[in-house]
Amino acid sequence: MSGISRRNFVKASAAVIASAGISGCAGSLNLNFNKQQEQVILPKSGKRVVVLGGGWGGTTAAKYVKLGDPSIEVVLVERLDNFVSCPMSNLVLSGMKSLQEITFTYDALVKNYGIKIIKTEAAGLDAAAKQLITAAGRIEYDKLIVSPGVEFMYDKIEGWSKDAEDVFPHAYKAGRQTTLLREQLVNLNNGENVLLTVPLAPYRCPPGPYERACQIAFYLKNNKKGSKLIVIDANEDIASKGKLFHAAWDDYYKDVIEYVPDTAVKGVDVKSRVVKTTNGDFKGGAANIIPDMKAGSFAYKAGLLPETDRWVRVQAFTLESQALKDVFVLGDSTHAGTVGPVPKSGFVANSMGKVAAAAVVNQLNGKEPLKPNLVNTCYSMVNDREAIFISGVYDYDETTKLIISRGGGLSPERSELYAKHAEDWALSIWSDMLT
Ligand SMILES: Cc1cc2nc3c(=O)[nH]c(=O)nc-3n(C[C@H](O)[C@H](O)[C@H](O)COP(=O)(O)OP(=O)(O)OC[C@H]3O[C@@H](n4cnc5c(N)ncnc54)[C@H](O)[C@@H]3O)c2cc1C
Known part of the structure; x- marks a missing residue:
């Protein structure tokens, strides 16, 4: 990290998280932020994209903004130390994989792309000032990409x-x-x-x-x-x-x-x-x-949806929020009625990360966003040897203004070959997101 030692920052953040007592309740913007949360940290000099959530959507978006324009500063905010993959985690239950095998650090994103990782809890949003409010302080942005996953009801x-x-x-x-x-x-x-x-x-x-x-x-x-x-x-x-x-x-x-x-x-x-x-x-x-599930609680705290709704409404073309300008929402938190009939999967969140990254890079460089397309394949292991899958390709439809299916379907049967494909899929998509 430039200007601040990452290790010290992470330590300080952790201490702040422990004492912050975040009191923002879902749906309310009347948050009692403490002094630390009111201070701007890492003051911005050039163009900056802040990404909330180091999961499937967030890591992909952070990396692909940097790939699209390395001059844009990218700050990734995540509460956890490591990325733990939900895909493949069912195999931990049967003892076929260990939790360590599906756990990864964020180090390569820092080393290979210069992404700044702030380990802290995001507590709200000051959309007028374009600042993400976290337990460690306020972080200014030009564009904010939000991929907070789900919350349990x-x-x-x-x-x-x-x-x-x-x-x-x-x-x-x-x-x-x-x-x-x-x-x-x-x-x-x-x-x-x-x-x-x-x-x-x-x-x-x-x-x-x-x-x-x-x-x-x-x-x-x-x-x-x-x-x-x-x-x-x-x-x-x-x-x-x-x-x-x-x-x-x-x-x-x-x-x-x-x-x-x-x-x-x-x-x-x-x-x-x-x-x-x-x-x-x-x-x-x-x-x-x-x-039952609904959008990640940060989405409520940020004012991206009312307490009565479950999923965040976006514009399908760029994934920009319908409620807040310059805020893009990805992954499981999004409302399929506004994106189109795509599943809530890691692969779709990864695809959405690329769509949002391309949209913000183009907007920051005065260019038109690209027409989006998404892809999904989801494997399921049915025992220790065989897998089945479902897949789909999707792109933007000018008439409905949604991302709709252009083809796909189920595997014809279960097979050992598909189980090998499942393993390869996981290795390659983890690499796409995290290295
Ligand atoms: C058992 C299981 C198996 C699955 N198998 C597959 C599969 O085979 N293929 C597939 O494509 N998908 C699969 N999925 C689905 C996939 O895991 C999700 O669709 C994907 O994780 C969604 O990505 P996301 O970015 O929306 O959320 P997440 O990946 O959950 O990322 C959200 C991140 O945001 C962070 N965060 C949230 N709020 C805050 C905050 N306030 N401050 C700081 N950080 C915050 C969280 O800690 C988390 O790291 C599976 C899921 C499960 C549970």
């Missing part, structure tokens, strides 16, 4: 309490939660059941819960005699790759997976570990609740 689950996340881990943001669920599976007694609840679509990674069902069932079949996986699904049927998942469940997990569709979680009893649903109560030795 625990307020919809009756009886939810602070410690409930440890009892019913979501494991839907990879990291400690993934390890917790893995430990629950390992500690399960033979014959005890596992619960997995699927939220009503739309949610992050439509096939994710069903790939997880395969991985947990694979683990139970080989390690926990007599144990079953009960998949409690708020959807009427499997929400993605249904035909292929049903075939894999029938062929491999007939005695292990019990599927309960059209059944939503209503509440929990944390003490007795009971999950209450629209179809009665369930109890398991391990229980994975994947709750």
Whole structure:
């Protein structure tokens, strides 16, 4: 980092985060910022793009702004030390991968592109002054790119309490939660059941819960005699790759997976570990609740959407927010009704990162934005050897003003070759984002 030692800055930021007591509540712009948050840090001299969120959308956008115009200063704001990949994290549950194998540092973005990484919590936005408000101070921008991921809607689950996340881990943001669920599976007694609840679509990674069902069932079949996986699904049927998942469940997990569709979680009893649903109560030795989701809480704090909405409205052509000028929103937080019918996937967030990067580079250089296109392939491992996939290509449609599908579909079957492709896909996209 120029003008400031990165290590010292990170240390200072961490201390600030610990004492900041961020009091901004979702949807409200009446934030009680403390003194530190009021100070401008890293004063801007030339053109600057600030990126909030070092996940799939944010890292890609940060890198591709630099690739598009190395003279633009890029500051990436992220609360976590490392990037932990959600794609491939279901394999940690079955023991086929370790968390270390899917964890990466941000060092190459600093070293290879000169991106400045600020490890801190973003607490709000002063859009009039063009400043991102963080626990470490205010950061000025010319363009702000926001990719904050998703937030879980625990307020919809009756009886939810602070410690409930440890009892019913979501494991839907990879990291400690993934390890917790893995430990629950390992500690399960033979014959005890596992619960997995699927939220009503739309949610992050439509096939994710069903790939997880395969991985947990694979683990139970080989390690926990007599144990079953009960998949409690708020959807009427499997929400993605249904035909292929049903075939894999029938062929491999007939005695292990019990599927309960059209059944939503209503509440929990944390003490007795009971999950209450629209179809009665369930109890398991391990229980994975994947709750309903909405845009990452920063989007609410920034005033990008009202508390009553779930996803951020953008203009499909550039991904600029409909509410705030010079603020671009990517990834899972975006409203498919305004982008177009694209899934909430890492690959789409990566594609969106490139669209937004090209748009801001062109705007900062007085050029027209390029017509956007997106791509998605999502692999799911159905056991330790075979995968299935869904893919799609999308581009901007002048009539509907949305990014629409131009082709794609499901893999014809499951295969070992697709499992190799899945591994290659992960390696190449992690490299595209982070190195
Ligand atoms: C189990 C599972 C399997 C999946 N498998 C696939 C797959 O095979 N293929 C695929 O394409 N997709 C897959 N996905 C989906 C993919 O992970 C998401 O679509 C992707 O992460 C979305 O990217 P994003 O940038 O919107 O959010 P994220 O990647 O979640 O990034 C958001 C970042 O913002 C940071 N952040 C948020 N708020 C703040 C704040 N206030 N201050 C500082 N930092 C903040 C977060 O810490 C995080 O690093 C999977 C998801 C799961 C859960």
